[in-house]
Amino acid sequence: MSEVNTSDFNLADLARMNQDEAARQMSICNACRYCEGLCAVFPAMELRRAFAGEDVDYLSNLCHNCGACYDACQYAPPHEFGVNVPQAMADLRENSYQRYVWPAAFAGLFQRNAFWIGLTAVVFVAAFITGVIGWHAAGAMFATYTGDGAFYRLIPHGVLVAIFGALLGYAVLAMALSVRRFWRASHSGEALEPGSIGQAIRDTATLRYLHGGGPGCTGVSGRPSDHRRWCHHATAYGFLLCLASTSLATVCHYLGYEAPYAIWHPVVILGVLGGIGLIAGPIGLLTGRPASARSRNRSADIGLVFIVMLLATSASGLAVLVLRATPAMGLALTIHLGIVAALFISLPYGKFVHGLHRVAALVRHAHEQRAAARH
Numbered sequence: 001m002s003e004v005n006t007s008d009f010n011l012a013d014l015a016r017m018n019q020d021e022a023a024r025q026m027s028i029c030n031a032c033r034y035c036e037g038l039c040a041v042f043p044a045m046e047l048r049r050a051f052a053g054e055d056v057d058y059l060s061n062l063c064h065n066c067g068a069c070y071d072a073c074q075y076a077p078p079h080e081f082g083v084n085v086p087q088a089m090a091d092l093r094e095n096s097y098q099r100y101v102w103p104a105a106f107a108g109l110f111q112r113n114a115f116w117i118g119l120t121a122v123v124f125v126a127a128f129i130t131g132v133i134g135w136h137a138a139g140a141m142f143a144t145y146t147g148d149g150a151f152y153r154l155i156p157h158g159v160l161v162a163i164f165g166a167l168l169g170y171a172v173l174a175m176a177l178s179v180r181r182f183w184r185a186s187h188s189g190e191a192l193e194p195g196s197i198g199q200a201i202r203d204t205a206t207l208r209y210l211h212g213g214g215p216g217c218t219g220v221s222g223r224p225s226d227h228r229r230w231c232h233h234a235t236a237y238g239f240l241l242c243l244a245s246t247s248l249a250t251v252c253h254y255l256g257y258e259a260p261y262a263i264w265h266p267v268v269i270l271g272v273l274g275g276i277g278l279i280a281g282p283i284g285l286l287t288g289r290p291a292s293a294r295s296r297n298r299s300a301d302i303g304l305v306f307i308v309m310l311l312a313t314s315a316s317g318l319a320v321l322v323l324r325a326t327p328a329m330g331l332a333l334t335i336h337l338g339i340v341a342a343l344f345i346s347l348p349y350g351k352f353v354h355g356l357h358r359v360a361a362l363v364r365h366a367h368e369q370r371a372a373a374r375h
Contacts, residue, residue, distance in 0.1 A: 126338030238277020
């Protein structure tokens with residue numbers, strides 16, 4: 001497929017163009033079937049003779065962009081068929097996130113302005129918190145705070161709950177409604193078996209389809225390896241460990257045990273382990289981004305911003321831990337909270353939501369495969 005200036009199309013036109021191209025390539029792949037054992041896309045494809053818009057949306061979210069099918073394809077460019085499944089699926093997948101976003105008025109907003117929106121959020125929240133600190137007393141930002149409740153003598157707990165509770169609540173609502181719209185468009189409405197959900201959870205937790213059919217994803221070296229899979233593992237489980245740390249800290253606070261906690265406290269241990277994962281994983285993803293034609297992504301900027309934001313969140317959080325008993329703690333905490341706020345704001349409109357859509361697609365895939373096996 002020749003390069004097209006996508007800025008000349010609105011979202012609906014671009015969706016039709018991407019869906020048509022994905023359907024064209026799937027029709028060729030369905031006749032060939034050489035790659036049927038590589039990932040979930042091809043078994044799902046083989047259950048269809050035609051590919052409507054919602055079908056290719058679903059297939060695009062099953063694709064993990066490992067590149068194995070591109071490397072194996074006899075019809076890949078420069079062949080006249082121009083089959084490049086990872087590229088076609090990546091284009092359509094990014095487009096589908098915009099079409100299913102909630103509220104719909106925000107479609108494309110973060111795709112076009114991810115960096116500036118993130119930077120504005122960091123500066124605005126950090127400036128607001130700085131103002132709250134300064135309102136307490138002049139010089140409070142660079143005072144030293146120690147002992148139970150040290151953080152909250154700098155910034156009241158109620159202020160933090162109001163800001164981040166509202167941001168997180170909105171992000172969860174927006175992501176839930178986005179996944180709901182995608183599910184309704186792609187699922188037939190049949191009742192799901194618990195086994196299908198369990199299989200999808202296992203496939204997600206193990207990143208089963210990032211193994212490239214066995215040898216792994218093709219990276220910058222041009223050779224397949226598990227580098228990308230392990231970096232995704234480090235990022236995902238690092239995020240979950242940080243979430244567990246924050247959740248446990250919330251429980252401890254309302255039980256009367258206020259932050260900051262001792263270095264051996266489970267809250268700190270979980271946070272440090274999660275922070276290490278959220279540094280190692282994103283760095284690996286940034287340094288291992290393939291530059292080949294098969295992985296070129298017209299919306300790569302928002303994915304890059306999300307990875308950098310995760311890295312910045314973890315690095316700034318660990319900085320707060322190191323500096324928490326020094327005069328630099330106030331500045332470190334303010335920067336960290338600004339970055340976390342920007343991360344929360346971007347979650348429903350950035351790369352994070354692709355994981356939720358992918359889980360929904362894997363649930364449908366497991367359901368279809370079980371139904372096919374029965375019949």
